[in-house]
Amino acid sequence: MARILPTEDMLIRMQKDLKRSLAGDMSEVRWSMVIDVAKCAGCHACTIACVAENKLPPGVVYRPVIEEEVGKYPHVRQRFLPRPCMHCQNPPCTKACPVKATYKNEQGVVVINYKHCIGCRYCLVACPYSARTSDFGEWYTQGTPEFPGKIVGKTKAAEGYETVPAAEYGKDWPKRGHGSPVGNARKCHFCLHRIAVGMLPACVTTCVGRATFFGNRNDPESLIYQLLGSPRRFRLKEELGTQPAVYYLH
């Protein structure tokens, strides 16, 4: 018997779920992410997609993927753990922020208002998952040569992927080196700028292992809602009571 062929990619299904939620009552929406560790191929595409999407400078990363080798030869496995911001529903980081620059928004997304952040880094110290990194104003192209007319050179290269910051939070940020987000704490924001236009987060769409799921955990019709029923479900450092909105399946 012919195996039933897939009718739509999980990404399409989730994007439809997303649309449905956006059309409904936003105050009812709670964005969540589920990461199926068994499906993770440890490819780091999500890490780089996030860096590219948000034009993250050196030393700033929102979603590293942790690799580890387990077992003894010949019974060995590599294991991978992608780590975005957990978007804790009881976030220690926002409590730490003296000026309410970072806070949990209505949909449970923990955001940072770059314009308000004074860069004290207390939230970095407070986050149990090291999910926050600070923008110290570094450049990937720093130290590369110039020599126009002979090679492409530093400036052109920088213009290509560094000078103009990404539209994080749907905003135009000043040319790099002229203010925020340099000097700010930075972290995963669930790609709100993409969600705003009906798109899934960049790490989700690029996940070659289809290990990363996103959606409204309050929507019973959504894929994410179904996945949260899985017995394989767990969260990182559950004991701290941070109540991450990012769940894992093992």
Place this chain on the structure above:
Amino acid sequence: MSEKDKGCKIKDLFEKQIDRRGFIKCSALLGGSIAASSFFPSFLGELGGPQAYADDLMGKSYLLHLPENQIFSACQQCNTNCGIKVKIVDGLVKKIDGNPYSPWTLTPQIAYNTPIKNAAIIDGSLCPKGQAGVQAMYDPYRIVKVLKRAGKRGENKWQTIPFDKAITEITDGGNLFGEGNVEGIKDICTLKDVDIAKALREDSAAVASKKMTLDEFKTRHADNLHYLIDPDHPDMGPKNNQLCFMWGRVKDGRGDLLKDFFNKAMGTINGHGHTTVCQGSLYFSGKAMSDQFVEGKFTEGAKFYWQGDTGNAEFVIFVGASPYEANYGPPLRIQKMTEGIVDGRMKIVVIDPRCSKTASRAWKWLPVEPINGVGAVAMGMIQWMLENNRFDANYLKNTNKGAAKADNEPTWCQAAWLVKIGEDGKPGKYLRGSDLGLPVEKRPKKKAEEGEWDFDPFIAFYEKQPIPFDPNDEGKPVEGELFVNTEVNGIKVKSVLQIIRDAANARTPEQWAELAGIAKTDIVDIAKEFTSHGKKAVADIHRGVSQQTAGFYSVVAWYTVNALIGNTGWQGGLSKLTTYDRTGSQPGKPFDLGKMWKKTIKGWGISIIRHDVAYDKTTIFDKYPAKRTWYPFCSDIYQEIIPSMGDMYPYPIKAVFLYMGTPIYSLPSGHTLIDIMSDPKKIPLLIVSDIVIGETSMYADYIFPDTTYLERWEFPGAHPSVTPKVFPIRQPVVGPLTETVKVFGEEMPLNAEAVILSLAEKLNAPGFGKNVFGEGNHMIREEDLYLRMVANVAFGDKEDGSDKVPAADDEEMKIFEASRKHLPRTVYDMERWQKVVGPELWPHVVYILNRGGRFQGYNDAYKNDQLVNKYNKMVGLYFEKLATTKHSMTGKTYLAHADYVSGPTDCTGNIIDDKSKGYDLTLITYKAITQTKSRTSGNYWLSAVYPENFIEISSADAGRLALHSGDEVKVVSESNQEGVWNLGFGKQIPMIGKVKVMEGIRPGVIAFSLGHGHWAYGTSAVVIDGVTIPGDSRRGKGIHANAAMRVDPVLKNTTLSDTVGGSAVFYNTQVKLLKV
């Protein structure tokens, strides 16, 4: 543009945007009301609680989701060539994501007729390299002007010179470097006269086949002998052959232009690619196995291979293949596997000395012994399957097309065919009707004008009786017994399957397991599982199998394993790639591009790598062994090109054009090429097309900067595991960073096309210039060729045009223009483009350009359990050609079927034993997901994830050698005892790397990943126009240990090779680690 008018642009774009997706949703999403905040001054917002912030938190400046800011194309950060969607603002690449129309990035991909404004907000998946692509384009070290060497070869001193000057120097030659006269192309490619060429070609063939004496030839062609490389060996061909085109990575479109220019317009048969450094023996086993019986001989075998239908297989054995990290490729295959494995559809086994990321998800990881392991496992499985009756007898019995059809089998094989066995017990030719006194039947050839051919039937055994058959007969099905070992008319015969069985029974199961270095039970377990899923099980093999001295036979053995369950062409079995035709050769197509070459000579001769011809069938033949290996059964033998030039065998080469390849870095023992390439006497003129001064291009006389994959055209084709019929398109998405040049009076970017067009103009080569395609239809710009190809694809493959894609509607037309408004006239001009294909086809062309290619629906690729685009011919298991051809180094005939051949061997077949000399570790290599060979060393985002590679060693060996993670060790081998890359000018790069101790690797084996340890490519300083451009140490971290790989002890200037399938050998070197 100024912030200000950007502001307003953003605004009205946003209005559009809002209308489309509904204002309320959006604003609501932001956890408050945009409307509100935009009425109040922002400080009010600041006073309230978080809700108020939310208003002021989100802006409206994200624009990458708008179709007018996107162009769909194809990635080339690695050779998987996934479909990409490039997001552009202000003429700069802002972000790259997956093209949702492409079956590479979604499973299934979205419907081809989805309006692109809807596709604009759907992103497919890409691997990390694809995501980092912008950094390959905006690599600070990219070159932008023609560079001519200002010092000695490899001294890395350059001067920038005008494009036209460079072209003139190359065509006309002269004392170009103050080192004496250098012959230009015009003096090399002298034979242009079609008729003279024809006469010379035909008669030199006659001389080679001893139908004509040399004197006869010489007298007949007395005044044309000056066209020949060597009148005493007319079969070497014309002097034109002393121009050699060599390429690393080239795909269709561009490939057509480049190859045809050299082969057709310049008339040289020396055009050679990199296949054998890649997975050569995989391709050339495929070629042997796909040979069909046509008009009396085995021919028409295609250079191709099969892969598993990843999305539908229930059980896959990955042998020396790592789709999670490399292969073709992550986005294309991983999703199908992770979902298959976790959701319970599929189970995989990985046979690999290294616990790859793929192996980490396997039901079984079998850490085989590298050198001989893969062959042994295959033979062990064959043995178990045959002895335990676990094979598809109904399939194997079918001797011909008819029988296959009767069983609804897409293919048939030679299992039941009878082969004559010589006194020495060696199988030889097939048993034929004539051997049994049956009549030979005269049949008309396909091309009736070519007369008739003799059909001498093949013989199978049926109910103890020999029965003749025609392999291609659809009407008369013939089945045969599978295991025959008998005499007919006093002739010893065996069935092909019997021959294979004997080979498999040459050793006991224990012995096979022993050789494989794994448990016998493991072989049995996987064989059992493999034969428990009907046709939905498959062995998917790649470099780990092919890049061995016995690569050809290991590959054939594994494909034989597949053949035993007859999974070819079945859903979940072996699949092949299928693409739409671009050439327009078939009737009905809009543009027959063959027309271009009406006036060109047909070149001939023995290639510098001596391929497609048997040594003893040439005038060069004298004794065994030959000076260098000849390769009758393969082509594109990368590791033979430069070394053969070094030996000037069979003749000297005068000029080389290297395109997008870096053999010195990429070949095993690539260091042996350095001496040859830096010697103008061996290679008088060396021209390279590259994007950066790399490990190989640093030895060039001229480097022509090229445009990267984001700035240019190409048609990447597909891979065997892509089941739908496709035609991906790479097209310029942003303006080029190289300088602008003028060719045929047209302004265009300096890139490979410009070089070819300009050479053609200077040499006024046939096939180029005005009115080549008829009045008013020119061949003076890249798009003159490429757009016609696109049009052919848009038209489809049905004569009546019923296969044509829809026409782009007005909206799509507008989007097409809007999304290209930033492109300079040098690459894009609406009117100009439209004119090339004409107004009728234009909207259809736009339709597929808008979608980055043409892609058949995923579900349309399957029908009744079978693949729609299936391989539906004979699957060869016994190669008569090989049985009847003599090996140039031994004088013996080749082994003709799946068998275990132990290695490593030199080119004469002698075993190399370095272990006994104290080289206690086997060196292997692999690809890390974040790296490719060269491009990625300038991708700083990727360096952040994987800044340097390591010498990966098992804890057992580390303990034995007292090594710890982080220790620095030097890799030395018998053929590189200093363990260095010798760059000339006293420059040496020691092969020193950091140790990484791990559990996931077979003891006795060490591995390093590809892509690090660069010494050029922006790593070290170069001098251009007298100024020193410093290197960037980030690009040179880690180790590249190819120079430790074994040099062939007989040939001395190239790596070990598989002398049958041509593979360069990566995994058969014994090394020592010296702590530093």
Place this chain on the structure above:
Amino acid sequence: MNEKIFKLLAVMGCLGLLVGMFGMVDRFSYGHLHAGYGSYVPWGLWVVFYLFFVGLTAGAFLITILTYLFGVKRLENLGPLSAFTVLIALTCELIFISLDLGHFFRIYRFIISPNFSSLMTWFALFTNIMLIIYLLECFFLLREKLVLWSQENRKGKAVYHALALFKNTYTPEDRDRDRRIVHTLSILSLPAGLLFYGTNGAFFAILQNRPIWNSALTPLLFILSALLSGGALITFLISVFQHDEAIVKFLGRTVFSILVIFLLLEIIQFFIGYQTGTTSIVTSLNSIVSGPQAWTFWIAHLLIGSLIPVILFISSPNSTKAITWACFLIFMTFAAVRYNFLIPDLSVYKLEGLENTFFHHRLRTSYTPTLNEWLVSIWIISFGLLAFIFGTRWLPVLSSGKGETDHV
């Protein structure tokens, strides 16, 4: 203090300003680019010194406690000096912390959108309260002399006049009122101080994910640290400026006992820490005792900052010289204590494997202050030093009435 020492200190201070200038310029042109801390060790030397100075402010606090809780009368006339010290220390502290911020000019956000669930907010608040209290206290303590000096014809009388808020005459009534105000302020400073040093500890203590800090001991430890370093400083200053043997001996003894308690607490902390066996705690503690900066613990803190002083205290309890030296060593080396409090808990990866996934020097748990951080610190400290020595010279800090009230 004699002219020689004054000159010496003055020169040192000026040199410090000069050298430190380079650091300041870099800080203002390149922000944090050349600082050694990163995202896993988000705070570095500047925060260490900030904590250090917080501690030093506690001298006055100690005096007040002793005066008003333990009714130690004779300490009363230390008012001006200690209050002035507090001002200088607070100023340095504020400069340090401001320079550590990514966006200093946004501190107005503390007013626009304070987050009262953040201890940083509270700490900022209490810092300012302390600042105000001691500003006022200083003012009222010095006012009499200021008025006086502004009337005499001495250099800069105009300035004194301004500082005295243009008050021309100073009546006995004024004196009484001022004394009463000062008295109330001192009383106020008790709870304020307690909260100040307390929150400073709580600031760290509440962080669940920081096993060493996250302990009830921490606030207590902070108060003690403050009293110890501050006490040591003030004792030192008194013996230098006011040569009041009796007081110095008395304070000496107090400081000594605080030191002993502090060391005991420290031992307990290590003991418990190692007992738990929690990897993160153990790694932190190990990094203190055997990390690259272990010398700060063994040599600076334990040897110079504790052992030697203890010996001095015990061997010659009645020698002001010994006591002065002991106190000097204690407060000078106290930066090391602050360092070993702050850095170790930051020096563990919060998730195993983070260290080899995404590579950058700011994503490491190893931290060594950069030259630039040192230069900036030198500038600020020199600034403090100069402010202090010139203040004590040109303001009536030493010569002022000691704010004693007759019969409290």
